[in-house]
Amino acid sequence: MSTPTRSTLLPVILSGGAGTRLWPLSRELYPKQLLPLIGDISLLQQTLKRIQHASWPIPVAEPAIVANQEHRFLIAEQCRAVAQQARIILEPVGRNTAPAMTVAALLPETPDTTLLLVMPADHIINDEAAFRAAVSKAIPTAEAGSVVTFGIVPTEPHTGYGYLKTDAELGSGVYKLSAFVEKPNRETAEQFLQRGGYYWNSGIFLVRADIWLHCVNALQPTMLSACKAALSQASHDLDFIRLDKAAFAQSPSDSIDYAVMERLAEVANGPRAAVVPMQAGWSDLGSWPSVAEQMPADAHGNRTRGDVIAVKSTNNLALAERRLIALVGVENLIVVETADAVLVADSSQAQAVKDVVQQLQKQGRNEAVTHRRVYRPWGSYEGVDEGARFQVKRISVNPGASLSLQMHYHRAEHWIVVTGTAEVTCGDETFLLTENQSTFIPLGKTHRLSNPGKVPLEMIEVQSGAYLGEDDIVRFSDNYGR
Structure with missing residues (x-):
C-alpha cells in the first residue's frame, strides 16, 4: 500500500433509500434523491453537477452510481439531463452502504491508487465552493493512506x-477522529457544542481504493467475497452494471460506519481515521422540518410551494402539487398534497411519517410504492379515472421513444392522440396518428406505440376488460431489456 504520486478522484454516489421519511412526495419507486425538493433539479442531479466543476486539483473520473435496480431508468434519464456519463451499478437487493462502496472500489477500471469520494445522493450542499475546498484539503491525507x-x-x-469526536490536529486543518457518537439527547448535544471538537457526521468519505479493500478484507471478509462474486458475475446492458443477485445477497448488510470506520483500530497495519471540518450549508434533508429550513419563509414564518393561501397562520410548511391548500388559523403544521395523498402532521411529529408508510405497506397500498404518475424508460403514464372493467390513463412518450411490442390477454385499449404524432403497430399494420x-x-392483438416526432406524444388511453392490472402484459421485444 505505497503512497501514490498522482491520484484520480472517483465520485461514488450512493443512491439507495426507501422513500419513507418524506412521504408522500417520496415513494419507494421515487425516493427523495430523484425529486427536485430544493431548486429546479433533483438532489441526484445536484450531486452530479457538484462534481462537474473544473477546479478540482486532480483528475476526476466518470462517477459510479450505486442504485436500486428499480430506479435505473429514472437515474439514467436524470444523468442525461445534466450531460453526465456515469457507471450505474444496480443492486438486486439492498445491502446498505458498505457493500455499495466495496463494489465501487472493485470496479476493474478503478486502480488501487484511485481516491473514492463517497457521497449520498440525497444530501444538499448550498456552498459548493466550500465543499470542493474541504475535499481538496483532504486529498493529501487520503493519498497518504488515511480514511x-x-x-x-x-x-x-x-x-x-x-x-464525530476529534482529537489533535494532524496538520492543515485535518484532525484525528477519535470516536463516533450516536445521536445524543438535547443536553448532551449542547455539551458537545460547548466543548468544541464535535462535528455532525456527514456520511461523506475519501479513501484510496486499496486502503478500503484492505480494511474490508480484514474486518468483513464475507462482504468482500460476496461483492467480488457479484461483480465478476454481473451482466452489462444499456447504461447498467447488474450485480449478480445470488452472490450479492450473501453479503452482510451494514453501513460504512458500523462495518469498517468504527473498527479501524482492529486492522493490522491499518489506516488512521481523519476528519476535515466543513461549513458548506449541508443538510441530509432527513425530515420535513429539515426541508422547511432550506426554503424561504414569509413574514409569518410560513414556507410554501405551489398553490397555497395562508390566513392567520404561522410557521407552517405547505407544498401543493395539484390542488389549492388553504391554511386558516393553524401553526406548526406540515401539509403536503399530491395527486393521490395528503399529509397533515404536527411539525414536532415529523419523524412519525415513516410509521404511516409502514401501515400503507402492511395494507398493500400502492401509495407507499409509487405516485399516480409512473415513470418508464420511454416516458410516463398517469391514472385519470377507473371503475368496474375500465381504466383511463394519460400517456406521455418521449421523442424517439417506443413502448415494447406487446399483447394483453384480458383487456382492449382505445388510444386518442392529444398532441404529437403516434406510430402505431397493430397486428400486421403500422400507421401514423396525429x-x-x-x-x-383489440384484446389479444400484438401492438406497439412509438413517438417518431421531435416533441412529446401525449395520449389518452381507455382500457376495458375483465382484468386491468399492469402484469397483464406479454412482451415480444423491448428496447429497454425488460
Missing part, C-alpha cells in the same frame, strides 16, 4: 445526527 470523513460544523445542538385521431387495439 478521511467530513464533519459538518454544527450550528445547533441537533439531536437527529450522529457526531392530434385528435384515435384507434382501437
